[in-house]
Amino acid sequence: MTTTHSACSVHSAALAIDDAVRARREAGHDVLHLGFGEAGLPVAPGLAEALADAHLRNGYGSVAGSPHARTAAAGWFVRRGLPTEPEHILFAPGSKPLLFALLAAIGGDVVLPCPAWVSYAAQAALFGRRVISVPVPSEAGGIPDPDLLDQALRQAKADGARPGVLILTIPDNPTGTIAPTEHVKAVCAIAERHGLALISDEIYAELSHHGTAPSPVQHLPDRTVVTTGLSKSLALGGWRIGLVRTPAGRWGRRLQQEVTGIASEIWSSLAAPMQAVATHALSDPPDVTAHIAAARRLHACIAADVHTRLAAAGAHCRPPQAGFYLYPDFAPAREALRTQGITTGTDLATTLLDRHGIATLPGSAFGEPDAALTLRVATSLLYGATPQQRHTALTTEEPQTLPWIAPALHRLSSALGEILNVTR
CATH class of the missing domain: 3.40.640.10 (Type I PLP-dependent aspartate aminotransferase-like (Major domain))
Structure with missing residues (x-):
């Protein structure tokens, strides 16, 4: 398919959803942010020192x-x-x-x-x-x-x-x-x-x-x-x-x-x-390579957990192999979604945000027709709200069980179950 685009006049979709989440949080809303590709981890040992040494x-x-x-x-x-x-x-x-x-x-x-x-x-x-x-x-x-x-x-x-x-x-x-x-x-x-x-x-x-x-x-x-x-x-x-x-x-x-x-x-x-x-x-240096290895393990663990939950909700989704993204397709639930007035990926993303406070991006942001019931889900902002929480997530054996990550994962499952009429 060949398309001709006019010059951009709006925010990047990824940055726009991040701005929207910040605004909602500043207004006092509780938002589960799955819409932005922030890696969500603390600075590796040694990098802060390198920056400080070069500040002049x-x-x-x-x-x-x-x-x-x-x-x-x-x-x-x-x-x-x-x-x-x-x-x-x-x-x-x-x-x-x-x-x-x-x-x-x-x-x-x-x-x-x-x-x-x-x-x-x-x-x-x-x-x-x-x-x-x-x-x-x-x-x-x-x-x-x-x-x-x-x-x-x-x-x-x-x-x-x-x-x-x-x-x-x-x-x-x-x-x-x-x-x-x-x-x-x-x-x-x-x-x-x-x-x-x-x-x-x-x-x-x-x-x-x-x-x-x-x-x-x-x-x-x-x-x-x-x-x-x-x-x-x-x-x-x-x-x-x-x-x-x-x-x-x-x-x-x-x-x-x-x-x-x-x-x-x-x-x-x-x-x-x-x-x-x-x-x-x-x-x-060893401190940097060890930090990346720990990040890799954390990303893989949480992405795999979310993939399991998306599959349980009935979505088609490629198993994650790298990074911290998933791309579920909810076409199998099209009829169930249609009864709620959800006919596009944008509708689905809007419903998740407005009804459940869960931010994602629709597949249309990535070039797909809006009729596609696809979402981009980013898992990397689940790791914690503070540097200490993120450090703990990076170093623990089972990060999905941490008291600030487990409720977020359950919240996603519950929201999908309600929207898709999945019985648990």
Whole structure:
């Protein structure tokens, strides 16, 4: 499906729901926040010290990042099987501006899996680019279905589109799944035939519940750009540390130069104290790797519990494989929902919020038709309201039994049971 988007005039859906929850809470309402992808964990040991030690670094730095930060990032990729030199790295205040700069530099219309993270299509709209939306496979999200991608590209070109870039999310937001290696390889082969560049958003790669996630770099190394950051694996969203790895070769060097030029005119450089944090974190010190391992276990435990509850309520939902998202489809309960006037995903999300104080996002925020009865559920803000609660959740054997997590999980089950007329 090819769509043309006008320039954005509204908030990101994810940020909008977070603002709405804050407003409700300030008004005295009790809201269970399952709508926002905040990693919900305390700062890892050592990072606060790195930031404090760098607090006097108040001058502008290199646009791409300091030599120390770029070397640390290159080593981080090398240890994960991707040969990388420091000159392939560029830092930014979050990965979102990097994605925007990459779209500006690469050009062409944007090919997306459906559903896809809310900002991809919105950023394409800011450039006046078409979005070519291709459904994801039944097994997992984050990539277009290989069996549908080639046909969709041919049709889009026949309709006058100029596909230039394919964005993949491995692991995926919103589905919390990891695309199989054979599907990633097939998608890369199709992209190569059509002359597409790939942007591989791998910001959740450190949070794969079991094993590792495949990177398209392994299959299309000369045309794949990898974006990542520290907001998910280390819960540093507010510190705004993002980075990109551009490929070696002529195309990669030219892209690095163009993105650096764009960065120089928009954000100048990542804040110098944050570059010091990145240098420490990306060196994989034991305290940081242990913190990420604990986060991985916590995310997996709570996501699996919520998946069980969604399935018990009758939703179709892919089992979570990474991060802290689930993407239930309530189509099996369409008739029961229709009797309550719920015919769209937006209706369902609104009912959960207004009737039960549970915030989620409808699938339409991620590119699906509003008639789809899908929701994106984020579990990571269940871990606690205070640093101490979140630390306890991170270190306990059975976090789902904690006295502030167990009632929240029960509240979700009860709300779903009431809306879907599920007898327990």
